[in-house]
Amino acid sequence: MEIFERSLEENIEIIHQLLAHNRMTRFRTEFLALHNYDRAQIFAALEVDDRNKIYQYLSPTELADIFDMLENEDDSVIGYFDEMSNSYAASLLGAMYSDNAVDVLNSLKNRNQVNIYLHLMPVESAREISKLMSYMEETAGAIMTSEFISIPENITLGDAYRKVRKQAAEAETIYYVYVVDEEGRLTGVLSLRDLIVNEEDKQVKDFMNNRVITVQVNDNQEEVAQMVQDYDLLALPVVGFDQVLLGLITVDDIMDVIREEADSDYSGLAAVDVSEQHLSPFSAAKSRLPWLITLLFLGMGTSTVISQYQDVIASASILSAFVTLITGTAGNAGTQSLAVAVRKLTNKSEEDDFTSSLSFELLTGAITGLVVGLAVMVIVLVWQHNLFLGAIIGFAMMMAIIVANLAGSLIPKLMDRIGFDPAVASGPFISTLSDLTSVFIYFSIASFFLNLIQ
Numbered sequence: 001m002e003i004f005e006r007s008l009e010e011n012i013e014i015i016h017q018l019l020a021h022n023r024m025t026r027f028r029t030e031f032l033a034l035h036n037y038d039r040a041q042i043f044a045a046l047e048v049d050d051r052n053k054i055y056q057y058l059s060p061t062e063l064a065d066i067f068d069m070l071e072n073e074d075d076s077v078i079g080y081f082d083e084m085s086n087s088y089a090a091s092l093l094g095a096m097y098s099d100n101a102v103d104v105l106n107s108l109k110n111r112n113q114v115n116i117y118l119h120l121m122p123v124e125s126a127r128e129i130s131k132l133m134s135y136m137e138e139t140a141g142a143i144m145t146s147e148f149i150s151i152p153e154n155i156t157l158g159d160a161y162r163k164v165r166k167q168a169a170e171a172e173t174i175y176y177v178y179v180v181d182e183e184g185r186l187t188g189v190l191s192l193r194d195l196i197v198n199e200e201d202k203q204v205k206d207f208m209n210n211r212v213i214t215v216q217v218n219d220n221q222e223e224v225a226q227m228v229q230d231y232d233l234l235a236l237p238v239v240g241f242d243q244v245l246l247g248l249i250t251v252d253d254i255m256d257v258i259r260e261e262a263d264s265d266y267s268g269l270a271a272v273d274v275s276e277q278h279l280s281p282f283s284a285a286k287s288r289l290p291w292l293i294t295l296l297f298l299g300m301g302t303s304t305v306i307s308q309y310q311d312v313i314a315s316a317s318i319l320s321a322f323v324t325l326i327t328g329t330a331g332n333a334g335t336q337s338l339a340v341a342v343r344k345l346t347n348k349s350e351e352d353d354f355t356s357s358l359s360f361e362l363l364t365g366a367i368t369g370l371v372v373g374l375a376v377m378v379i380v381l382v383w384q385h386n387l388f389l390g391a392i393i394g395f396a397m398m399m400a401i402i403v404a405n406l407a408g409s410l411i412p413k414l415m416d417r418i419g420f421d422p423a424v425a426s427g428p429f430i431s432t433l434s435d436l437t438s439v440f441i442y443f444s445i446a447s448f449f450l451n452l453i454q
Helices: 008-021 024-033 038-046 048-057 059-067 075-083 086-095 099-108 111-120 124-133 157-168 192-197 221-231 251-270 281-307 311-316 317-346 354-384 387-417 427-448
Strands: 150-152 176-180 184-193 235-239 246-248
Touching: 008 024, 008 038, 008 048, 024 038, 024 048, 038 059, 038 099, 048 075, 059 086, 075 099, 086 099, 086 111, 086 124, 099 124, 111 124, 150 157, 157 192, 176 235, 176 246, 184 192, 184 235, 192 311, 192 387, 221 251, 246 251, 281 311, 281 427, 311 317, 311 427, 317 354, 317 387, 317 427, 387 427
Parallel strands: 150 176
Antiparallel strands: 176 184, 235 246
16 A cells, blocks of 8 residues: 555554654655655654654754654643754754754753753754744744745846855745845845846846835734735735844744734633643643632622622522523623624624624624523513513613623623733623622612512
8 A cells, every 4th residue: 555545543553653663764765755744743643762762863964854744832842852962952953844843942941951952063053053042922923934045136137046056955935035135134026937037137126025014023023913914925024123034924923822822812812721632630720710719709709799688698598589580691691792893803804893792882882782681581471470570671681681691792802902911801801890790780770670570
């Protein structure tokens, strides 16, 4: 069977058997014939004894292609470096794309080990990686690569073509050829098509496009990702304040950013780190407890409100039967508004005026609250044969939904405006807040009309 026709499980078993029987030549033939992604999947599925043999059978440069495909911030990936000798690991990091090597080094908790790797790797690689590590996290500088192709603006297309061929092997991508002046400032971009089809003696500056979309090195990575999406780019150059070309952000890095931001949003909606599958049960519980304790105290506020209306409940005990109905429905409405609000905040391209959002959510809450309120009024009327009780519960339901809608929509926006992460306005927080407000609304209305339902 051809190697490309096998399933992943079959390839894992074959590679395992070749390693177990020390068949190095056959292993290299089979393993290196696979796509880098498949190699990475197989490597991650093998046991430590098999991986130790791979470190003997493959050079650091050959293994670097695999590690460029792995999620380099993953704890399991960091553990692989503990299995290698320091010199092998340093050579591996030096052969990786610089942005991926930076991800690994930034994830290492032992800063001494970072210094050892930097000391052992080639000087030029260490210099580039150290420079990238100096940029703040979640900025364009932190996710850019320094392996890109640039050419002077005052040369011919023929000379440019030869420079591109020379640099291509080391570059992470050759989708675009960037043109710089004598000071290294970005002045234009040249397409490969223009480079290839035009006469060699023509000047680069006559064919380059000098309207280049760039980002500053300190720009937020989420804004960078949005720009790549808006302009449908495969790569985006990063410049300093002096317009000197510093690096390049490729679309694969942007996909990682989008995934990270999505994880952050989902984590906020659930008040839990959705990427905690690699944590131990104790660590996972430790990360969840602060939110649960906070919500516990907020929930006690709901109990306090209910205790203040014990006389009302004692006078009309039927009211207690509808508490969970109102709080649950209001909580669901608030969570729906929260999801829409976070989605809009994530997608910066969508226009989102604060006043228009307030009007929209107020009207949406009024419509949904009115419909749900009328529905519950009819249900209570049929069930309890009491029109006034049905009207009170229906009206309370409508008001609770309106307030929950506004809270779910506006709290994330307020947090975003004052500089806090809107994901902090999580689903459980909004749900608990809705419980508190809906209980207060329900019993306030019920106590006002108590004489009508007794």
